[in-house]
Amino acid sequence: MAILEARKVTKIFGSDPKKAIPLLDKGWSKAKILAETGATVGVNQASFTIEEGQIFVIMGLSGSGKSTLVRLLNRLIEPTHGELLFKGKDILKMNAEELRQFRRKNVGMVFQKFALFPHRTVIQNIEYGLEVQGIPSKQRREMAMQSLELVGLKGYEHSYPNQLSGGMQQRVGLARGLANEPDVLLMDEAFSALDPLIRKDMQDELLELQSKMKKTIVFITHDLNEALRIGDQIALMKDGSIVQIGSPEEILMQPANKYVERFVEDVDLSKVLTASHVMIKPETITLERGPRVALELMRSRGISNLYVVDKSRRLLGIITAEDASAAIKSGQTVEEVMIKDFPTVSPETIVNEFFDTISNTKVPISVMDEMGKLKGIVVRGAVLAALSGNNEIEVGELR
């Protein structure tokens, strides 16, 4: 079920914002509207649907309107126009008290510069959202402690924010955002101010937390690699408009226009593509067929090895042409001569992680799912083809 749905949500900055709305409908550009009316388009008719439990990444360069858009979602910035449905209820129609309750109970937020209160201890910071709700102090302390443990900062509850490192401070920020157990967590460039290594740790941790908690997260970033790494859905923004919404794979493989294409061309594909992207279809044979059939098959296909599988396509081993002919001479079965020690990866493994394996192995890497079923094999040529820029066609064909 969609937890959050935006319908043509628009923010226009300026003295007479309503005037610019019809111009947007006419399809005027941001620059033209600014020149004609003096109004600045912050967010232009953003429409999207966020499913429960999803990490929805909004990404774009600075000035693209992504930080404005996330603030429209809890009305830290008042939208000019549009509808914003939270579980079917229009956030934009809430009065001040309803909005306050919505912010207190349904939505948490984590900020780029942490925005921790310097005069409060870690635990008091985490408690803040519970405190303003009027939750009794004993109960809120317990809830805050749970949240603190979740981010692995137990023992630091009485420290002040300025005594912690950047990464730890943002964990506090995260714990504060989670303390009131919100339905939706807004993360505005939450990891952008952190060192690259710490950032990666935090991304991992967020994904791990997410696998436990299944929160709906709206994550803002300007870093495409970050977006691809953690996003279930990615909305790419430019000049206040959403240019494309799709899964990381769709954004990479089918860029909606030149802008997205240029955006994704610098991506280090080895960190994004997985085994399932680069694998090719293997030639297989079942165990019951003898070595003669295997050899004949290899000859007719012009290949030097075959993948031995059982009836449910579970991989049992690999047989080479040499082994097959030796088996024929000595009267052995396929099972006796096939190679049983071979490298395997899961379909989700990132290419980057099996570079070593693929450069050291004689036989291709087998891609198996968790049931042990053979999904495909990875050969060096296919990996290189996928990593070279023109991957769209090549990978498509290989698959």
Place this chain on the structure above:
Amino acid sequence: MNIPKIPLADWIEAIEDWMKLNFDPLFQLIKTIIGGMVNGLEYVLLGIPAIALIFIFAALATYLGKWKIGLFTLIGLFIIHNLGLWDKTMQTLALVLTATIISVVVGVPVGILMARSERLQRIVTPVLDFMQTMPAFVYLLPAVTFFSLGVVPGVISSIIFAIPPTIRLTNLGIRQVPSELIEAADAFGSTSRQKLIKLQLPLALPTIMAGINQTIMLSLSMVVISSMIGAQGVGNDVYRAVTQNKTGIGFEAGLAIVILAIILDRVVQNMMKKKSI
């Protein structure tokens, strides 16, 4: 062409007369309150034996500041006592404390309102400029008209002269709270009162204290002027020394004011340091 002089002086005096006539009950009420406060404070300060009070103040200075300030307080107050200026110094302290308390009670809320409204800031700022730059003697005359001679007009003119820093720095301190913290407080659903109490005032406190400190210093600087309209205290000795050309007496009384100023300044400054993180 001969442009006639604007009769500003006549107008001001007409307003003064009109206010005296119509607002006299209000002025009497203010007089009763302020007079009561000064007298009450004097009663307490002079009711406790001097030696005991000196040790109490020294202990308080140590508690609020640190032991060095406590030691200075002890020695400084003993010097004042030794010079025979104890009672007068306590009268001056009562006047300064009254002016400061009223300045804080009025000034901090005004500063808070000012921080919340651009329009109010635009209105209040020039008024504060006016209050601070108009020579303090000028307030004395209407103050005497409304409140007659004595300590009350002295307190009133001290407040007018000394309240601006408290208002200004309260306003500044609240406005200086980083906008991302305000945004965070909003994002978690704070009411504006919760924001004020839990975030803005605590973070603005060091700045507000700096304003209060200046207010104390400015009202101390008014004690000599206040003595010209009948306020009792060490200021009176300074004033008399000036009119009778007695350098020694003037210096003694001046020293008492300096000691009082240093003690108050250091204690308040240390409270600031302890509060700011």
